[in-house]
Amino acid sequence: MTTSQHPPVYLDHQATAPVDPQVMETMLPWFTEQFGNAASRSHDWGWQAERAVDDSRKSLASAIGAKGREIVFTSGATESNNLAILGVARMYAPKGKHLITCVTEHKAVLDPMQALEKEGWDVTWLTVDSTGNINLDELKASLREDTTLVSIMHGNNEVGTLHPVKEIGAICRQAGALFHCDATQTLGKEEIDVEAMNIDLLSASAHKVYGPKGVGLLYVRRRNPRVRLAPIIHGGGHERGFRSGTLNVPGIVGFAKAVEICLESCQEEQGRIRQLRNRLENKLTNTLESAEVNGHPENRLACCLNISFGYVEGESLIMGMPGIAVSSGSACTSASLEPSYVLRAMGVGDDLAHSSIRFGIGRWTTEEEIDYVAETVIHAVNRLRDMSPLWEMAQEGIDLSTVEWSGH
């Protein structure tokens, strides 16, 4: 290709994002001059750190319509999800041992749920339709007297589908079950109001919003109802006893700054990103046959484009676009050869699940990069189809679903 000299393009922003230089700048003094332990109550270094953490707490709380004291800092969204699920399940075990979640949640929700199942909890696994959405009637029917927690994510990390969080919150509130929402993909991008949405616990992470890795938060409602948690990390009693461990002050300061930047121009930025996403989507689907977009057509994260390119295998396609960072199948399990469990749950056939690529657009993605990526992908798909026996059969009019494959 003539364009092989193009500089690398990062389109995997749902996996992680670069730290915004302004965030970095805000963080730096907290590593060196102001290095104090926020739990040190006897000197200025400690007081300064404590003040910085409190300011960050308030700032982050206001981003989701909460109060500062309702924010618990963690090491990231995986820990937040674990704390919410294990913490609520164990604390409320005397009330009941039934939990509800959805099969397309992140592994950081699915795995603690499975662990609890082994310990004797009863878990209802809600399924999704072809757009990735749960059925609200199914949720209502699943709620029981002994249901203590419902955990449903806001935006899906693989296909970007947004769940109707407000409706889910209302249903849970009415049934008297706590509602935990994994908002890792949506904080700073989609509107979140824990009051209007009746969210009782909410997980988020800094590195998805151009903040540093290694810091996240769990919102824990303090009033109407007051949510209690059994801690999973024990120690010095930090974070009101919910999460012991010295606070990551630079990380927390950076997290707050990162979300502030996102919210300053949220509408404008998301609009621009959506435009770039649509540009890529249109170029690919208009030029290539059998390029199917996965996820909800409208209610979807602006940055996310997950496409199955029929008759082409995803890993070989990624190999055909060197210098372009995207993910195939499930980013978190790309090391395995299993097709994405999210796409499977949506009813996407295993053949198409093997053919899917996730493009994640970010703050600094340019139109020129989008055009280059589209051109490279189209070239690679066409080249691979020329050597695909499945494409050849499809061109001959053979219905691949009727073929008896040998498997292996």
Place this chain on the structure above:
Amino acid sequence: MAYSKKVIDHYENPRNVGSLDKEAEDVGTGVVGAPECGDVMKLQIQVEDGVITDAKFKTFGCGSAIASSSLATEWLKGRTLEDAYAIRNSDIVEELALPPVKIHCSVLAEDAIKQAIADYQNKQHAINELAPTAK
């Protein structure tokens, strides 16, 4: 995952991509794998007097699967059917430096070779049975 230089070379410059007439008497076709598993290989051989004169492949699969079948066609040309039958998946693993997670690609290539040979032999068998007794 990092690919070996040889895998990348076969992926970028695949040898013998294409199709032979699968109805032809002197062509044997092997199709192995399944779309659900993420790999399907079609390998074809053309045979004259017990020697493979041409080989073609088409593969749906990862870079290692493409490289395994491309290499197989390279090795098949000029071999007798007997020598072709002797190609082992471990030879392919060694030549392409495939990591353990990609060994199944070489197994598929070996299966495709054996199936193509069997298909050719079945055709010959059928022809011999149908032909008037010339001997």
